[in-house]
Amino acid sequence: MKKTVYVLIISIFSILFALCSKAYAETAYLLKDMFIPVYPTKVLSTSVQEEGDTFYFIVPSDMWIEEYKIIPKNSVVKAKITMLKMPLTGINAAMVIKTEEITFPDGEKYPMTGTVTYKGERQIGGDLTPPASYNKALHPRKGQYYNAVIAQYVPSGEYEFGQHVTIGTDEMLYITLDEDFIRF
Numbered sequence: 001m002k003k004t005v006y007v008l009i010i011s012i013f014s015i016l017f018a019l020c021s022k023a024y025a026e027t028a029y030l031l032k033d034m035f036i037p038v039y040p041t042k043v044l045s046t047s048v049q050e051e052g053d054t055f056y057f058i059v060p061s062d063m064w065i066e067e068y069k070i071i072p073k074n075s076v077v078k079a080k081i082t083m084l085k086m087p088l089t090g091i092n093a094a095m096v097i098k099t100e101e102i103t104f105p106d107g108e109k110y111p112m113t114g115t116v117t118y119k120g121e122r123q124i125g126g127d128l129t130p131p132a133s134y135n136k137a138l139h140p141r142k143g144q145y146y147n148a149v150i151a152q153y154v155p156s157g158e159y160e161f162g163q164h165v166t167i168g169t170d171e172m173l174y175i176t177l178d179e180d181f182i183r184f
Contacts, residue, residue, distance in 0.1 A: 029182040030070060036063065036114070036175040038077055040167060046093035046125065047164040051084040055097060057116070057173065070183050076103045077175060079116060085126065087162030094126030095165065099175055113179040118167065122176065125165035131155035 030036070038057035049055070056076055063071040083096040097116035103109050118124045134153040141148045167173070 029180055030063075030065070030177055032177050032180055034177050034181075035117075036071065036077075036177070037061070038116070038173050038175055039171070040169055040173065041076075043166065043168055044124075045164060045166040046084060046086070046095055047166070049081055049084065049095070051081055053081045055079045055081065057175070059102075060172075070181075071102070072104050072106075074105050077101075077112065078103070083123075087164060089161050090129050090159035092125050092127045092129060092162040093164045095124050096122065097124070098178075102181075110181070110183060112175075112177070112181055114175040114177045114181075117174045117176050118171075124167070129160040129162050132158040132160050 036059060038059055041056045041058060044055065056078060059071055059073065059075040059077065062069050062073045077099055078101050079097045079099045081095055082098045083094070085091075085094045087093040099112045099114040099116065101109055102112045115122045116124070133156045135156045137152050137154045139150045139152055141150050
């Protein structure tokens with residue numbers, strides 16, 4: 001009787017282990033800080049959009065992890081503009097876009113927490129503008145056998161007014177994951 005109970009318990013545990021390992025094997029995930037290439041569905045511009053606007057991006061190709069297709073081609077990523085700054089004197093406009101969810105072509109939806117990056121930066125735009133004018137400055141230079149003066153142009157301290165940031169539908173952006181993305 002004891003032997004039958006032990007065999008029954010061992011068989012139950014082996015069945016549970018097999019089911020759990022199969023479920024684990026079918027679970028695919030992307031780790032935090034991985035990149036997903038995307039294209040915007042419409043032109044993205046700081047002159048038109050406002051903070052809180054919803055925006056959509058298309059994944060251009062399948063993403064595979066080993067033999068598992070984790071993100072199919074033409075999946076749609078829903079995102080929201082969380083920060084928007086208008087251009088100022090000396091600084092171009094800037095925005096930050098955070099993702100909320102991804103919808104696969106078959107209609108499945110999964111939450112996705114990430115940030116849209118452009119040219120390696122999590123903030124799109126916000127660059128410094130070039131100087132509006134330059135002043136000529138004289139710098140003395142002392143050599144071993146001579147003394148000289150070098151003329152050099154330096155920024156005057158006045159800068160141009162910033163420009164709005166515009167990204168077309170043909171420019172590739174990347175989503176950098178802020179949390180692991182798990183697909184069951």
